[in-house]
Amino acid sequence: MTIALSDLADLAATAEREIAAAADEAALDALRVRYVGRREGEITKALKTLPSLPADQRPAFGAAANAARERIEAALERRGADLREAALARDIAGGAVDLTLPPRRVRVGRYHPISRTIREITRIFAGMGFEAIEGPEVEWDYYNFEALNIPPGHPARDKFSTLWVNAEGTMEVALAATGSGRTIVDAGRKQPMLLRTHTSPMQIRVMEQRRPPVRVVVPGRCYRFEATDATHESVFFQYEGLAIDEQLSMADLKGVLYSFARQLFGGERRVRFRPDYFPFTEPSAEIAFDCFVCEGSGTTDAGRCATCGGSGWIEAAGCGMVHPEALRRVGYDPAKVQGFAFGGGVERLAMLLTGTPDIRLFHQNDLRYLESL
Amino acid sequence: MPSLRVPVSWLREYVDVRVPPSELAERLHMAGMEVDHVERTWSWENVWVGRVEELRKHPDADKLLLATVSYGEGRVTTVVTGAPNLATGAIVPYAEAGAMLFDPHAGRVKALEPRKMRGIVSAGMVLSELELGIGPDHEGIMLLDPAAPVGAPLRDVLGETVIQLEIAPNRPDALSLTGIAREAAAILATDFRAPPLEPLAHHLDPSLLTVRTEDDEACPRFTAAYLTGVRMGPSPQWMQQRLAAAGMRPISNVVDVTNYVMLEVGQPLHAYDAERLSGHLLAARLARPGETLRTLDGVERILRPSDLVIADEESVLGLAGIMGGEDSEIRETTTTIALEAASFEPRRTRRTAEAHGLSGSSGSAAARRFSLDLSPELPPVGLARAVHLLREVAGATLVGAVDVYPRPRQVPNVKLRFSDIGRVLGADIGRDEAGDALRRLGFAYAELGDQLVVTPPSIRTDIAIPEDIVEEVARIVGYDRIPTRQPTGVLPLHERHPLEVMRERVRDALVGSGLQETISYALVDEEWLSRLTPDGSPLAPEPLRVTNPTSAQQAILRPTLRASLLDTASRNMKTRRGLAIFEIDPIYLPRPGDLPEERWTIGIALAGLAEPVREGETWLTPERVFDVLDLEGIVDALHRATRSGRGTMERGAPGLHPGRSWRIVDDGRDAVVAGQLHPRVAEMWELPEATFVAEVDLALLLASGRPNAATAPPRYPSAWRDLAFVVDEAAAWLEIETDIRAVGVKGGLEDVALRDLYRGAQIPAGKKSFAVRLTFRSRSGTLSDADVERSVGKIEARLLHRFGATVRAS
């Protein structure tokens, strides 16, 4: 059977029609083989008749066959693309999943609120030039009390109900140490050992080791002989700050603490500065923030606010200008340098930051509480 | 801190308080007198502010009046009264029937009832101070402020407010009503009125009373008065009311006067029955060996030679400034008293009170005061005030007084410059303003140019240095006058502390591994330590003990984190089925004669279910308990995050499962101890068998760290081969891996990954098969197949040689 030149266009048209109607890739492949297959395809078969044609008809027939092939291949291409597109659309349509199902969970770790708060504190003070350092929790009586103007029998010791340790030792006090450029070591002083009642001993230790200017912040664990309740713990954390320079004043102290409060709590929290007493600062002050539970009113629906004791204020830190006697003790000259110190409770801040209602939650480590943060 | 209850009505006797009590409290607080709280007493139900509208004579009694009283909202009543001080228009307290009032005739508080007086019924009553219970006056009706709103509840106008103050221990002068009144006067810029004192001429016939101090350091001043004609009895109602409002129990007129004066001026006093003083002597001296004393609380006490006592010729009468003895106590029959007002050295008083268990809030009130630096100027004041009151309330007659004060204490003159105020405060306080503040506080001062010489009032024993003066000025002008400023000047060079940096990195890494951080008590129960090994043998060195623990549960400084971790895990496993926690804290290791080493340690605990992460949610992940490989993975992640070295593993560690635990020892010290908890230990803590702990020494982790060394991505492609081989069950993976790496490194071996571990039918018993993927790469070019085959061949030979490994077709 031979194909006439005139039939080629019809062949192409028929092929195009069939291709357009192909239902799937398999049907399309069958059509490809039938029309443009290299061995048995209609076009190939047509071209095989070429040698039998008169020479002058050959170019026209060849051109027509090629044109028909191109038309068919283009149709195959189009239909193929359409079929793939349709298949993808079908896949996508059928591939929807219920996104509200519980996901593949990832174990999420969390920081303890105390360590997170300490990080915040040290980060904020670092921004104001305060270097974070740490000191021993088990301390000599000398650093915890004596060097801070609280000799044995001083009434201020009552405020620091102390836990004592069943050991004593010989302390080498670097009296008037490197701060003055000279060192007088008072070796062999028998000293009772205690659990530090505040982070303030580090004021002395730092000044013994450094010369002004000094700016440090010291977070750490402290201990008191104290019954625990919603706002008191026998083991707790404090942060201590110390800055010594030629001309630091109460105004700088106030500025640093107000800035700290602002960075920690934002500008909305009200701050109050009032006189207080500490043997190792003069003048002394206390800084307080308005209570986050009663919004400073002192009362809640249940009556007197338990968090602030009805005052509307939460004491955040004790502070003041470093006592000249403490400066002299470490070999600084109070006529040339002065500075300020502050110390506050980490838990208070953590309670304010997280809304934790009871200080005992921090040490209980109930994971249901910790995971709620 | 010493506390003081200040009834505001009592305070008004010494200072005009022209602001509401709540504002007074606020201003005291802001000036440094810490207010603990403010409370209202005397609710005075059914008592109103009334106005006398009309006054008529009682038709049947000359001395009685009929007063028509209006008390708001159209309420009008008529009462019968004998008061001489009423006038039309007077504003008075009016009580309706039912009001609880003090009845002077009955001597107690009773509910008011309507009563008939000479034929006319009084429904209510206009009241005196005494009936209201706020003062001694019963002569006339209490006249209220003419501006008081008629018809208002009396408590709104006059209700008693008690301000509870916490007084700083350096301010014993403020531990009294007059002390607070002085403060209030300075704060409110008004005058202070001292209470009336009896003039005391200091001479007294020694045959009546001799006063001696044998140790003028322990007792710098000793004043005393000798009074006769004392009529013992209850103290007047107003005094009892004030004492009660201030928190003291009324006892008898003489005792009440001593307490009243202590509260009023701050000087404790002691009254002796003068007729019982042997040798008519009051001596302050140290206790003698073997002396005993039965104190007022009924306790027989053995005195210590360092105890200061008050004694007569024969025996000890009392612990000086702390508590009197039973023998010399005044009693109902006493008519002659010797009244002591003295100064005692605070530290000795404190030590003695502590030694005899009489310190603290439950101990002696006098001792609490004498433990502070009370001014030696106070005793004569207290004495003169007490004599005045004893004359008034006990009919006493002063015979004479003595004052032994051999070495008067100098009041310091404090020199400073005006500019010091600005230098310390950073605030601009004018000279006039500073001077005014000092004057209001009763400080005398002289100006010499910029120099200022300040003399504090003698009772202010806390003032010694220029900074004290600066604080006084600041208190009065207000701390809100101090501006806020940011420090200027040279910033000190900052340092970073590697251990602390490392600690934060570890914290981040463990949180990143999905662990919950915990912080537990550094003080623990010693019993816990015996529950860390199956046989109770110690795991850690002997701990440091707290001498005075608050409880047995917090008696030792923990020498290991493990007990805390197990406790935390155990308590939490009662409410959940799986947990993964860590804690980074010091452990405390005693060092002889020195502070303990505080060794920062990382503690990790895993227990129960590892998966699913959310309990019960098994639709994607079936339940799986933690195993030791989970723990190894976390420790591995920790090493990677901190770029620390791993050291050499030794199998087994105390308290842990011998076959599923390991330790890494570095320089004779445990760098890492980790593994599954020994099943017996797990049982003791009520923990699941699948409980795993790790303890890592932070300092050693830091020491083994390698510096950061970035590696650029390789330039040439890698090639890989899979290899499977059979070895004895005893062969440890780590050894095999180490060997493969050692042999392969020359041939470009980059990595060894374990693909499979197989035991079973296809290999002999007692053997196991490892399947590994070996990755090769050269830094200088693309490896040929021949290169790779050669390397694999060498590795196979080595495995055969070292482990007898037979290669399986893979």
Ligand SMILES: [Zn+2]
């Ligand atoms: Zn509150």
